[in-house]
Amino acid sequence: MSKQTLDRIGTAMLALALSLIVWVNATYQMDKPREDIYPTEIPIEVLDRPDDLAVLNGTSETVQVRIRAYASSWDTLRADDFVATVDFGDLTTGVHVVPISVVVSDPTVTITGIHPQAINVRVERLVTSLRPVAISLQGEADIPMGYRASPPLADPSEVTISGPASELDKVVSVAGEVNVAGQRADIDQVVALKPVDLDGQVVESAHVSPSTVRVQVGIEKREDYREVAVRVRTAGQPARGYYVSSVSVLPATVTLVGPPAAIESVGSLIEAREELDVSGANRMLAARMDLNLPEGVSVMGAPAGEPYEVLVTVGIDAVTGGTTVELPLHAEGLAEGLELSTFVPVIDVILTGPSVLLDELETDRLSAVLDLSGLGPGTHQVHPSVTINTEGAPDLEDLQVKDVLPQYVEVTISAPPTPTPER
Known part of the structure; x- marks a missing residue:
């Protein structure tokens, strides 16, 4: 090979080397490596946890990693590119310092430090007991x-x-x-x-x-307690051209206390000792009346053996027309699978309206209903509702249900017993 050829090869090699140096330097300037703490802490995974031992007091569940990486790698690194582990496989009972190991899947990334470098643990025997x-x-x-x-x-x-x-x-x-x-x-x-x-x-x-x-x-329903509705009856007729428009009792229900047999004899209603006389009345009446309590029965919160008074208010209004009708009571809305044990069969309904309509009113156009929707097993006090069927007789829309007595009716709902599960 001639000297001239060798000189040309040498010149080409030198040019290539200079180009490579320039390229490496340019690349380095554009993608400089940087050392810093990775912003996301890495969760520590436990290897070979002993089945018959309990490891306590691990002072850290994550580790902070310091790395050196190119700028391009910093942009693409994710927390799951790192794996931090501690190995509990050789631990025995006692206190131990277990080193933390961290590796990264990107070969261009160098881990320069971790914190903490180890965790302190206490190992105890795992026990079981019945309590x-x-x-x-x-x-x-x-x-x-x-x-x-x-x-x-x-x-x-x-x-x-x-x-x-x-x-x-x-x-x-x-x-x-x-x-x-x-x-x-x-x-x-x-x-x-x-x-x-x-x-x-x-x-x-x-x-x-x-x-x-x-x-x-x-x-359990206590045999010596019972919540009952209070009913007060009226006697006589108001003055000509007036009628009894309402009867309200305060309180409407009371809780009775006494011997179980006496409580059972009361039923679901307790009445006043006497009727309230409204004879000749042309305005509202109010009176305090004693309840007709059986021997040995008292009202919760009242002195035992003492009479218990309720406040009775009777509304007296001018008559366009008014009457009191006794209606049979029907229950609706009982949930499937439940049974209705007891309730009062009839109620008194006070109606008002034009006298001619009241005189000709057929009671089969009236219905009294207890809505049991949403009620579960137990004993409840339910307000009855009364409707008037006006189909074919639109004039009956002028009639109004003014009041019902009693205002609350006790119902008892029961469910079939729950089968005992097989063991």
């Missing part, structure tokens, strides 16, 4: 008057708790709650359990199995 279930009743003060809740029954009555020995020593009960406020019927529901310490705080490291139990709470 009784403790169910507390909430809202007992708000159970309707005359009802009470029986002690709750949990199935199963014992559950297994597991966890570190020192943590299980803190558990004083496996607790659940049932709210009985406003309940008139038995409760049957699934309740979540939680292990709690002496202060009622949840012991997080204790595991409960099963985590729920079935709880039944009987809601």
Whole structure:
């Protein structure tokens, strides 16, 4: 090869080297590496966690990573490109310092530091034990008057708790709650359990199995209590050209207290000792009247053995027309699967309107209904509603239902007993 050819090759090689240097320098200037802390902390994964040991007091669940990477890599890096791990495979009971290992999937990224570099853990023996279930009743003060809740029954009555020995020593009960406020019927529901310490705080490291139990709470109607409606009857006729437009009683219901047999004899209504005489009246009447209480029965909140007065107000209006009709009472809207046990069969309905319409009114155009929609098992006080069928007789629209007596009717709704589940 001639000297001239060698000189040309050497010149070309030198030019190539200079070009490469210029390209590398330009690339470096455009994509400089930068060292900094990665903005997202990386979650620590545990490897080989021992089944028969409990690892406590891990001081950190994430790790902060310092890296050196090109600007282009910083723009594309994601948190899941990093994997941080601790290996618990060789741990025994006691206190340990376990190093944290971090790797990154991008080969152009260098990890220059991590914080923390290790976690401190305490390893204890994992134990299990049986504990009784403790169910507390909430809202007992708000159970309707005359009802009470029986002690709750949990199935199963014992559950297994597991966890570190020192943590299980803190558990004083496996607790659940049932709210009985406003309940008139038995409760049957699934309740979540939680292990709690002496202060009622949840012991997080204790595991409960099963985590729920079935709880039944009987809601009993107290035999020595009963809520009843108050009814006051009127006697006589108001002055000519006037009628009884309304009868209101305050209170409309009372709770009776006394021997069960005496309470049972009252039924669902308690009446005033006497009728209120409206003879010759041409304006509203108001009077205090004693209730006709059986021997040994008193009203809740009133002195035992003392008469109990209710305030009776009788509206007297000028007659366009008014009359009182006794109607049979029908129940509607009872939920499927429920049964209606008892209710008052008839009510008194006060009607007003033109006298000629009242004189010719056929009672089969009137209907009295108890709407039981939305009511569940238990005993309820329901206001009856009365409608007038005006089909074919539009003039009857001038009649009005002024009042109904009693204003509230006691109904008892029951459900079939819940089958006992097979074990």
